[in-house]
Amino acid sequence: MxxxxxxxxxxxxxxxxxxxxxxxxxxxxxxxxxxLTQLQSAEFxxxxxxxxxxxxxxxxxxxxxxxxxxCEVLRIKPKDLFDFRD
Numbered sequence: 001m002x003x004x005x006x007x008x009x010x011x012x013x014x015x016x017x018x019x020x021x022x023x024x025x026x027x028x029x030x031x032x033x034x035x036l037t038q039l040q041s042a043e044f045x046x047x048x049x050x051x052x053x054x055x056x057x058x059x060x061x062x063x064x065x066x067x068x069x070x071c072e073v074l075r076i077k078p079k080d081l082f083d084f085r086d
Contacts, residue, residue, distance in 0.1 A: 021058030022084040028056045030074040030081070044073045 031041050038056070042049040045066065054060040062070075071078050 017058065019084070020061065023062070023081060024056040024058040026081045026083065027052075027070065030070075030076055031056075034074055041073070045069055 031038070036044075038052050039049050042052045045052065046069075047066070051060070055062055067078055067081060070076075070081065
């Protein structure tokens with residue numbers, strides 16, 4: 001089994017940066033569709049407003065628990081958040 005060095009591990013997020021950003025754009029799209037502010041969304045999701053901002057900007061990953069909670073709040077299916085537009 002090949003082990004990755006420190007720099008390869010650190011570049012994983014950079015490798016998927018575009019997907020993180022597209023996920024974030026979908027979060028913004030559905031949040032605005034429901035006329036929610038970042039603060040309102042954060043309160044419903046029980047996270048800090050800065051965390052929702054970082055998600056929407058594609059700066060951080062998201063746990064499945066938070067994805068499922070987002071879907072409940074936004075009344076969408078998980079696949080909707082991953083339906084990336086070109």
